[in-house]
Amino acid sequence: MSNAYNRPDQLSPELRKRVLETARRLGYPGPDPVARSLRTRKAGAVGLLLTENLSYAFRDPGAVGFLEGLALACEDAGQGLTLIPASPEREDVAAVHRAGVDGFVVYSVPEDDPHLAAVMERPVPVVVCDQPRLDNLDWVGPDDRQAIKAVAGHLIGLGHRRIGVLCMRLARGRNDGPATVQRQANASFHVQKARLTALAEEFSEAGVDWTTVPVVERFDHTLDSGASAAAQALEIDPEITALVCTSDILALGALREAQNRGLRVPEDLTITGFDGIPDAERAGLTTVRQPWLEKGRAAGRLLLETSEPSRPRHIQLETQLIAGATSGPPRSGEEFWFGP
Amino acid sequence: MSNAYNRPDQLSPELRKRVLETARRLGYPGPDPVARSLRTRKAGAVGLLLTENLSYAFRDPGAVGFLEGLALACEDAGQGLTLIPASPEREDVAAVHRAGVDGFVVYSVPEDDPHLAAVMERPVPVVVCDQPRLDNLDWVGPDDRQAIKAVAGHLIGLGHRRIGVLCMRLARGRNDGPATVQRQANASFHVQKARLTALAEEFSEAGVDWTTVPVVERFDHTLDSGASAAAQALEIDPEITALVCTSDILALGALREAQNRGLRVPEDLTITGFDGIPDAERAGLTTVRQPWLEKGRAAGRLLLETSEPSRPRHIQLETQLIAGATSGPPRSGEEFWFGP
DNA sequence: ATGAAAGCGCTAACAA
DNA sequence: TTGTTAGCGCTTTCAT
Numbered sequence: 147m148s149n150a151y152n153r154p155d156q157l158s159p160e161l162r163k164r165v166l167e168t169a170r171r172l173g174y175p176g177p178d179p180v181a182r183s184l185r186t187r188k189a190g191a192v193g194l195l196l197t198e199n200l201s202y203a204f205r206d207p208g209a210v211g212f213l214e215g216l217a218l219a220c221e222d223a224g225q226g227l228t229l230i231p232a233s234p235e236r237e238d239v240a241a242v243h244r245a246g247v248d249g250f251v252v253y254s255v256p257e258d259d260p261h262l263a264a265v266m267e268r269p270v271p272v273v274v275c276d277q278p279r280l281d282n283l284d285w286v287g288p289d290d291r292q293a294i295k296a297v298a299g300h301l302i303g304l305g306h307r308r309i310g311v312l313c314m315r316l317a318r319g320r321n322d323g324p325a326t327v328q329r330q331a332n333a334s335f336h337v338q339k340a341r342l343t344a345l346a347e348e349f350s351e352a353g354v355d356w357t358t359v360p361v362v363e364r365f366d367h368t369l370d371s372g373a374s375a376a377a378q379a380l381e382i383d384p385e386i387t388a389l390v391c392t393s394d395i396l397a398l399g400a401l402r403e404a405q406n407r408g409l410r411v412p413e414d415l416t417i418t419g420f421d422g423i424p425d426a427e428r429a430g431l432t433t434v435r436q437p438w439l440e441k442g443r444a445a446g447r448l449l450l451e452t453s454e455p456s457r458p459r460h461i462q463l464e465t466q467l468i469a470g471a472t473s474g475p476p477r478s479g480e481e482f483w484f485g486p
Numbered sequence: 487m488s489n490a491y492n493r494p495d496q497l498s499p500e501l502r503k504r505v506l507e508t509a510r511r512l513g514y515p516g517p518d519p520v521a522r523s524l525r526t527r528k529a530g531a532v533g534l535l536l537t538e539n540l541s542y543a544f545r546d547p548g549a550v551g552f553l554e555g556l557a558l559a560c561e562d563a564g565q566g567l568t569l570i571p572a573s574p575e576r577e578d579v580a581a582v583h584r585a586g587v588d589g590f591v592v593y594s595v596p597e598d599d600p601h602l603a604a605v606m607e608r609p610v611p612v613v614v615c616d617q618p619r620l621d622n623l624d625w626v627g628p629d630d631r632q633a634i635k636a637v638a639g640h641l642i643g644l645g646h647r648r649i650g651v652l653c654m655r656l657a658r659g660r661n662d663g664p665a666t667v668q669r670q671a672n673a674s675f676h677v678q679k680a681r682l683t684a685l686a687e688e689f690s691e692a693g694v695d696w697t698t699v700p701v702v703e704r705f706d707h708t709l710d711s712g713a714s715a716a717a718q719a720l721e722i723d724p725e726i727t728a729l730v731c732t733s734d735i736l737a738l739g740a741l742r743e744a745q746n747r748g749l750r751v752p753e754d755l756t757i758t759g760f761d762g763i764p765d766a767e768r769a770g771l772t773t774v775r776q777p778w779l780e781k782g783r784a785a786g787r788l789l790l791e792t793s794e795p796s797r798p799r800h801i802q803l804e805t806q807l808i809a810g811a812t813s814g815p816p817r818s819g820e821e822f823w824f825g826p
Numbered sequence: 827a828t829g830a831a832a833g834c835g836c837t838a839a840c841a842a
Numbered sequence: 843t844t845g846t847t848a849g850c851g852c853t854t855t856c857a858t
Contacts, residue, residue: 148853149828157827175609180529180586181851183520184834190584191568200561204554214544221540221571224578226585228531228568231561238564244530245566246520246586269515488837489844497843521835524850 151177183246191226192216192449193247195265197255199233206367206395207423208438209253212275215442216251223450232261234318239264249449251275256318256334273449275441277336284453286445286461290337291344293434293465297390297418298348300432300467304475306388306416307354310379311345311361312372312400313338313392320365322374324382327357341392341420360386364396372399373406380407387416387476394419394426394433401429401472412474422468430471437463491517523586531566532556532789533587535605537595539573546707546735547763548778549593552615555782556591563790572601574658579604589789591615596658596674613789615781617676624793626785626801630677631684633774633805637730637758638688640772640807644815646728646756647694650719651685651701652712652740653678653732662711664722665703667696681732681760700726704736712739713746716757720747727756727816734759734766734773741769741812752814762808770811777803 149156150165183189194216196203203209220227225248231241242264249271255262257278265272266283273284301309316325316333330346333339346356360382364371375396376389391397397419401411409415419426422435444461453459489496490505523529534556536543543549560567565588571581582604589611595602597618605612606623613624641649656665656673670686673679686696700722704711715736716729731737737759741751749755759766762775784801793799 148851152853161828175607176583177853178524178851179584180520180523181834182584182853183586184518184524184836184850185852185854187834189520189586190581191586193566200557200567201554204550204557210544210550214541217540217544217569220569221573224571224581226533226568226570226581227540228566229557229560230566231564233561241530241564241566243516244519244522246523246529246531267515492837501844517837518835521850522837524852525835525837527850 148177180246189246189248190224191228191247192220192446193228193230193242193245193250193265195230195232195242195250195252195255195261197234197253197259200229200231203229203253207425208394208421208436211423211438212253212442212445215439215444216446217442218439219443219446219450223446225450230261234259242268249273251445251449253445254337257336258318258334271449271453273445275445278334279336282458284448284459286441286448286463287337288436288441288463288465290340293436293467294341294344294392294420295348296465296467297420297432297434298345300469300473301388301390301416301418302348302352304388304416304473306476307349307352308383308386308476309349309354309359309388309390310376310383310386311342311359311390311392312375312379312396313342313361313363314367314396315365316363321363322365322371323363323378325361325363329363330361338392345390358383367393367395369395369399369402372396372401373403374399376400376403388473389415389417391417391419394421394423394431397431397433397472398425398429401431411472414477416473416476418473422466426470427468431468432470432473433468435466435468437465488517520586529586529588530564531568531587532560532786533568533570533582533585533590533605535570535572535582535590535592535595535601537574537593537599540569540571543569543593547765548734548761548776551763551778552593552782552785555779555784556786557782558779559783559786559790563786565790570601574599582608589613591785591789593785594677597676598658598674611789611793613785615785618674619676622798624788624799626781626788626803627677628776628781628803628805630680633776633807634681634684634730634732634760635688636805636807637760637772637774638685640809640813641728641730641756641758642688642692644728644756644813646816647689647692648723648726648816649689649694649699649728649730650716650723650726651682651699651730651732652715652719652736653682653701653703654707654736655705656703660705661703662705662714663703663718665701669703670701678732685730698723707733707735709735709739709742712736712741713743714739716740716743728813729755729757731757731759734761734763734771737771737773737812738765738769741771751812754817756813756816758813762806766810767808771808772810772813773808775806775808777805 150162250265252274254276276287330342360379362375362379364375400417404411419431419433426433490502590605592614594616616627670682700719702715702719704715740757759771759773766773
């Protein structure tokens with residue numbers, strides 16, 4: 147009977163018709179997909195593991211772009227896309243074990259995420275997007291170091307030497323406030339770590355003492371976080387001329403805070419972001435654009451293409467510095483270095 | 487051994503430890519989720535069927551809000567959310583048959599969608615969101631008739647009697663252009679049909695001959711579609727004083743077209759939308775706000791709560807007319823009805 | 827061209 | 843408390 151459904155060419159059309167008709171009459175709902183999956187060893191779906199609550203993915207414009215690309219790749223391959231219900235709060239790893247999928251895309255999680263550990267125990271292929279960087283796994287992401295260095299170069303070229311930094315969470319535990327150099331070095335979120343490290347390198351080279359640079363961390367990735375972090379950075383060092391943010395959301399929040407304080411951007415304060423989300427472009431933010439859709443698609447393709455597990459593949463995506471309207475030379479008072 | 491993984495309390499900790507350790511040493515990756523699903527008759531995931539290409543869902547702000555709500559409900563229940571790769575172009579229904587899920591949420595599809603038919607053959611619960619309205623299935627959605635009637639009342643109250651309408655696709659086949667009354671009546675997308683019918687009723691009651699009202703249909707749901715449809719409506723009847731759009735996207739496109747033509751809104755032309763997406767609020771569009779997130783959550787909850795299949799449940803969501811800055815009284819030349 | 831049967835890996839019920 | 847076994851529904855191989 148299986149043939150009647152799956153191999154129409156293996157039997158006479160007449161018999162096939164008769165079989166199908168009888169099946170319908172008996173109330174047979176068609177082959178059970180789970181039983182089929184067990185037999186064929188193919189679930190027909192890709193699992194997606196996210197850092198955040200599932201629903202957060204739909205609130206973050208970058209993540210939405212990534213999802214669109216991933217969905218595109220799955221659709222092309224006729225594969226389903228299963229969102230794994232794994233919130234960071236409940237350490238309930240069972241959802242990962244329970245998921246009937248042929249592989250996992252892991253999107254931007256910390257290196258010590260228990261869900262990631264659970265994923266790696268499953269005997270299916272895994273592709274990591276953004277973080278963590280693990281040499282034995284396929285990986286897709288931008289060159290964060292180089293991308294943020296372009297921002298640093300841009301600011302240094304403009305003359306900024308006294309800066310503040312706003313960054314996203316550095317580790318699984320909540321820490322809303324300044325991040326010590328120690329904490330920066332121990333960050334379990336590789337992306338943030340790479341960006342901070344590269345910033346430190348560039349600004350150190352330009353003569354800035356990194357230990358004096360306020361680096362303000364926020365756990366939640368929201369406009370409010372950006373605003374309050376900006377306030378905190380300005381409180382720690384009111385003399386800063388530029389605020390470097392490791393995401394557009396934080397930068398847009400900082401922009402709001404600057405406006406509230408009556409600071410002109412970029413005359414009184416330069417603000418830069420990272421990501422290139424639509425809202426950032428609309429606001430004219432100086433930022434780094436990364437190809438979100440392409441990132442998702444690349445991750446999906448990598449997972450769905452068969453590969454030799456022996457040699458992990460790494461795909462590095464191009465980024466682009468967008469010099470917007472929120473960056474300019476520092477306040478004139480700070481320009482004495484350039485005096486005649 | 488199953489007990490070691492699933493029923494830690496049913497055996498001595500010592501034995502459990504020994505079993506697990508041996509399993510690991512033998513390279514056992516843990517229970518196979520598919521086999522477990524076959525045995526327990528639970529896939530642990532909800533399937534989502536969409537009208538459009540999977541990736542479209544992430545480009546439509548309303549759909550994103552809906553997805554967020556649905557994801558929220560799934561997460562609360564510890565269930566996965568599987569996006570079914572069912573594009574409207576390829577009539578490939580196999581993806582529906584292949585999906586290992588415990589139920590389906592069907593989001594806004596036409597009544598004659600073959601994927602919907604395939605879903606209904608599966609012996610699992612189904613919840614429909616928005617459309618089609620089938621009395622034997624659970625349903626979640628707004629009261630489209632009442633909502634659009636609020637818009638109609640608003641416009642009639644302002645004095646508009648000569649209007650044009652921009653609507654989304656009415657059937658599965660592409661038709662970019664005017665929709666005859668016949669086509670309106672035969673629409674297989676219930677939402678559009680309900681909105682058009684209710685508009686016709688209200689404006690007829692106000693003395694408007696509906697057969698003279700240009701109703702312009704667009705297959706794609708984009709700003710460009712809205713703009714070109716607006717142009718077409720104005721070409722058919724340059725005397726219209728208001729453009730009623732059945733979605734915000736179309737309305738925002740119409741707004742763009744009006745600007746391009748040098749028409750002042752609302753002085754020269756009133757434009758209204760439907761949906762209440764963020765961009766619409768930003769633009770000050772007169773529109774109907776519907777609770778997207780709540781809609782998704784309600785759909786998820788309905789599916790995950792056990793129910794008696796005998797009596798289908800219907801959840802009708804509240805909508806709210808937002809009188810924005812894009813609607814006003816008609817051009818003075820049209821106001822002779824109100825003369826002193 | 828058609829029918830019969832083994833077995834995918836698990837869980838749950840039962841036996842010891 | 844521990845071990846054994848039937849069978850979930852399918853696909854695939856093999857026998858007719």
